[in-house]
Amino acid sequence: NAGVTQTPKFQVLKTGQSMTLQCAQDMNHEYMSWYRQDPGMGLRLIHYSVGAGITDQGEVPNGYNVSRSTTEDFPLRLLSAAPSQTSVYFCASSPTGYYGYTFGSGTRLTVV
Amino acid sequence: AQTVTQSQPEMSVQEAETVTLSCTYDTSESDYYLFWYKQPPSRQMILVIRQEAYKQQNATENRFSVNFQKAAKSFSLKISDSQLGDAAMYFCAYSPYNTDKLIFGTGTRLQVFP
Numbered sequence: 001n002a003g004v005t006q007t008p009k010f011q012v013l014k015t016g017q018s019m020t021l022q023c024a025q026d027m028n029h030e031y032m033s034w035y036r037q038d039p040g041m042g043l044r045l046i047h048y049s050v051g052a053g054i055t056d057q058g059e060v061p062n063g064y065n066v067s068r069s070t071t072e073d074f075p076l077r078l079l080s081a082a083p084s085q086t087s088v089y090f091c092a093s094s095p096t097g098y099y100g101y102t103f104g105s106g107t108r109l110t111v112v
Numbered sequence: 113a114q115t116v117t118q119s120q121p122e123m124s125v126q127e128a129e130t131v132t133l134s135c136t137y138d139t140s141e142s143d144y145y146l147f148w149y150k151q152p153p154s155r156q157m158i159l160v161i162r163q164e165a166y167k168q169q170n171a172t173e174n175r176f177s178v179n180f181q182k183a184a185k186s187f188s189l190k191i192s193d194s195q196l197g198d199a200a201m202y203f204c205a206y207s208p209y210n211t212d213k214l215i216f217g218t219g220t221r222l223q224v225f226p
Contacts, residue, residue, distance in 0.1 A: 031212045042116075042203060042216035043157075050212050058213065090157060092214075098164070100147050101214060103157035 006104035023091030031094040032074040036087040118217035135204030143209035152200040
C-alpha cells in the first residue's frame with residue numbers, strides 16, 4: 001500500500017515552460033486535492049476533485065489545470081511557468097473530508 | 113471568509129515536559145472539522161489529531177490532546193511528555209462540513225530540547 005505518490009520530488013523549470021506534476025493514490029479515495037506551500041503562508045488549495053470527472057477551483061487556481069479521468073490519478077499541469085509558482089506542491093487524498101487527508105511527500109518546484 | 117490563525121510562530125519545550133500550541137479560527141458555520149498536522153524536516157504532512165465540531169468531547173491520541181472551545185473558536189493542541197521526535201512544524205486546519213477543502217494556519221515551529 002503506497003498511499004499517495006507524487007513525482008517528481010524536485011524540478012527546475014525555465015519561465016514559460018510547461019510541465020505536469022503527477023499524483024497517484026492506491027487507497028480508492030474519492031477526494032483528491034492539490035496544495036502549494038510557501039514560506040510563512042501555510043498550505044493553500046489550488047484545485048480539488050470529489051470524484052472521477054469532477055474538479056473545481058480552490059483558493060489559488062490561476063496558472064494551473066487539473067483533470068481527473070480515473071479515481072487513482074490527479075495530475076496538476078502548469079501551463080506557462082512563472083517565478084511566482086516556485087513553491088512546494090502537495091497532493092492529498094481522503095475517503096471523505098471527515099477523515100482528514102493523506103498527503104504525498106511533495107514536489108519542490110523552482111522556476112527560474 | 114474562513115480563516116485560521118496560529119499566533120505563535122515558534123515554541124520550545126524541554127523533553128518530557130508539556131507544551132500547548134494555539135489555534136483560532138473564524139467561521140459562521142456550525143458544522144465543521146478541525147485538524148492538527150505535523151510536518152517534520154522530511155516535509156511529509158502527518159495527521160496528528162482531528163475533531164468534529166458537533167462533538168463536545170475533546171479528541172485525544174496518545175500524548176496528543178486538544179482543547180476545543182467552540183464558542184471561542186479555539187482549538188489548541190497539547191503535547192504531553194514531549195519527545196525529541198515531536199520537533200516539527202505544526203499546522204492547524206479547518207474544513208467546512210461536507211466539503212473537500214482544508215484551510216490552514218501559517219504554522220508553529222516546535223523545538224524540543226533535551
